[in-house]
Amino acid sequence: MQCVSPLNCSKELRSQSLLGQELIGTPFVISAYYNSLAILGCRNSVWLRNSETTTFVQCMTFCDENSMDTRCNGVNCCHTKIPLGLQQLQMTYQTVRSVNNSRFCGFAFLADQFWFEVDYRAYNGLLNDLLNPFEQEFVNATMVLKWELDNWELSRHSSCERQDKSIPPYGPVSSYSYDMFTVCYCKSGFEGNPYLPNGCQDINECTNPATNCPDGFTCINKLGHYTCRNRGSRVQIMFISIGSGLGGLILLLGLWMSIKAIRRRVKAIRKRKFFKRNGGLLLQQQLSSSNDNRLEKTKLFSSNELAQATDQYNENRVLGRGGQGTVYKGMLTDGKIVAIKKSKRLDEGDLEVFINEVVIVSQINHRNVVKLLGCCLETEVPMLVYEFIPNGTLHQHIHDPNEEFPLSWDMRVRIAIEIAGALAYLHSAASMPIYHRDIKSTNILLDEKYKAKISDFGTSRSVAIDQTHLTTRVLGTFGYMDPEYFRSSQFTEKSDVYSFGVVMVELLTGEKAVTSVRAEKGKSLAMHFLDSMEENHLFDILDAKVLKEGDREEIEAVAELARRCLHLNSKRRPTMKEVAVELEGIRLKKEGSNFQQNYDDREFHSIEVDEGTSDFSSISESSLMDTNSSFYFSIEAQHPLL
Structure with a gap:
């Protein structure tokens, strides 16, 4: 593609197309990395614009008929970088010396780095001719185009990486580049074009004579690699497989048993920790200092027993909640229905209150006092087990x-x-x-x-x-x-x-x-x-x-x-x-006329009282008096503890 434009001398600003519509609608854009805008001639100033108000770059040349400089650094020649992603170029130029408008003043064109390093030296002789009033024919300058594909999909077996050095645009290359510094290649074990879907295909290493497996082994190709398998008998393979399986099974069994033992130990440590924190030592001290056989017989339930009894403390088993904890309805393994009081987390100062309840209620043996069956101290919060009272409060x-x-x-x-x-x-x-x-x-x-x-x-x-x-x-x-x-x-x-x-x-x-x-x-x-x-x-x-x-x-x-x-x-x-x-x-005054008759006869009678209600079983006639419809009794207390 020829992109060389001759410049007529002009003291006024002039616009002309350097690269027209040729690239519009194609996948190509001008490479801003490899190409530069070049001006041959002297006292020319060129601007690239994308609109009437926006200037991309500017390049200006100065004249020196005796210069032997071939670097195109502004004397008789200048070059500058262009913006990214352009498909066409519009330029504005002006000649800064007073000349006839029809006189030829130089060239504007796009050229790549290779042209400046090699071909520019060959065209250096043009500079003398450019000073003559004859337009020269100049059409040979190289330019690099960059291309990309829409909806780019690389092969799944390819890989890409960024490179810090430039890639030469000419000469043999061992890979395909799709961007300025990015190179893609097929992964190890694959070959082909990494820029095509499924472009990288598996290499069958077993067909390569250089691939050698040791004697007694067979080469087996796999995706991206290969393995060497022993050619031994199936019996050997079977024994090896069985041995490996048994070994793995024994290892897993040993690991399972070790984990189980560790869990048991951790659980035991936790139970001892909770027992101590929940006042177990204080309860033991109370037990050792007490002479009450009932206190010694207080049962210590395990955490598993109570969890099973309450269906893992199901909310449907809640009987009530209070300031000191929650009460659950539970059923023990022997079928007995109980009420399990799960205390709130106790502070150290509250342990005495909890142990106090255990000690006090364990000592009470009365039909009108809820009976304590036992407690559990090996859980995070302590629990008490009472007889279940079915008809509420x-x-x-x-x-x-x-x-x-x-x-x-x-x-x-x-x-x-x-x-x-x-x-x-x-x-x-x-x-x-x-x-x-x-x-x-x-x-x-x-x-x-x-x-x-x-x-x-x-x-x-x-x-x-x-x-x-x-x-x-x-x-x-x-x-x-x-x-x-x-x-x-x-x-x-x-x-x-x-x-x-x-x-x-x-x-x-x-x-x-x-x-x-x-x-x-x-x-x-x-x-x-x-x-x-x-x-x-x-x-x-x-x-x-x-x-x-x-x-x-x-x-x-x-x-x-x-x-x-x-x-x-x-x-x-x-x-x-x-x-x-x-x-x-x-x-009694309401219940019986027999009582009034016995009172009139002044005889001693033993009156039966519901055991466990008042815990008194006899009334002495000699102490019974009736004064202003009030009753006074001297009752002899009878209880097993007395």
Whole structure:
């Protein structure tokens, strides 16, 4: 392609095409790397433009008739680089010396580096002729075009890399270049054209005589390479394969056993760590210092047992959630239904509370106290296993009554008697007095026969027989908490009496210990009850079922007992033993004319009391008196621990 354009001398700017439409629509562009714009002549200035306002490059020549310089560095000849990606060139030029417009002044053309290094020297003689007023014929200058293909897809067995040095445009080359510094080639084991789809094909090395496998081996060609296989007998190959397989199997078995042993060891270490962190050492200390056989028989469950019992702690097994943890319903391997209390993660300061619950509940043997079956300390959080109590809490039955089995007045009195008997046992009949410290209707459960059972001994404390109170940080539930304990931080057995009094008021009124309406007025249920008693409005606040079924005299007796339990001065409150006796007396007065007859005869009678309810089994006739319709009993406590 000839791209040499003669220049007529002109003092004014002139435009003309250096390369027209020849490349438009072809895959070729002018290589900006190999080509330069060259001007032969002197006092010519040439610009390349892509518009009337934008200039790409400029080249200017100066005259020196005596110059022998062949480097085309601006004397009689100049050259400069061109922009990338051009398919046509428009130039503007001007002659800077005053000459006739028709006079020939030189040439403008594109030439590659090879032309400047070789052919330019041959045309150097033109420079003298260019000074004459005759146009010379000059058509031989070489130019390099660059080409690319649309939607380029290289062979998947080819590879390309960038090169930092230039690639010669002429002469033999061993590869194909598609860009200025990028070279592609077929990967090892393949041959062909890397620029064509599937252009690199596998070389069959086994057909090459230079490829030699050792004696006794056969060459096998593979994609991109080859292998040498032993020509031994199939029997040898079979034995080698079987041996390799057995060896691999033994290795895998050994690895599996090692992993299993490591896991067992890690699991054992974790269990020991959890046991220690969850207070196992403290529990062992308690066990070793205790003379109670029941505590020694407390079962330690494994983590696997409890996970299996709760179906991996399935959410469907949740019975309830509280401040100290979550309770799940579970079934042991022997088919026994249990309640599993999964404690929240314990801080070091809470370990004593948890172990305290284990120790205290393990020592209690009373039919109206939830029985602790055992515990598990080898899990991340400690767990307690209790007997399962199926009929929910007293709170649910009072405030969300079951229409199929509502709480009758007689049931309410019986439940109050059972709770009072259990608390009397804890305070005065256990091996060591125990203060529950959180008596409330949600901690009283009802079994399948709707017998009351006290639960949740997490904040309970045992005290020495000669100790009258505990000085601790205030714990409890608002609405049930003894005001005197709240002020002094000294918890006594009378503090449990106050909480029991609130539960009695709940049974009488059917109202909650704390409601938002009363909270705004700064009043609890206990204060509301006491005010109503003071104003003789008791029957205005009673539950409808109590009014319908209860005897007026009996209701007044129970309410009066509740009022005494709620006295702000703890010294004027009755003990739980006295409360249990008076409640029994209220029930007995209603139940039988035989009792009244025996009282009139002044004879001693042994009265049968439901075992485990009040834990008292006889009433002495000599201590029985009737004063103002109130009953006073001197009852002999009988319990296996005494």
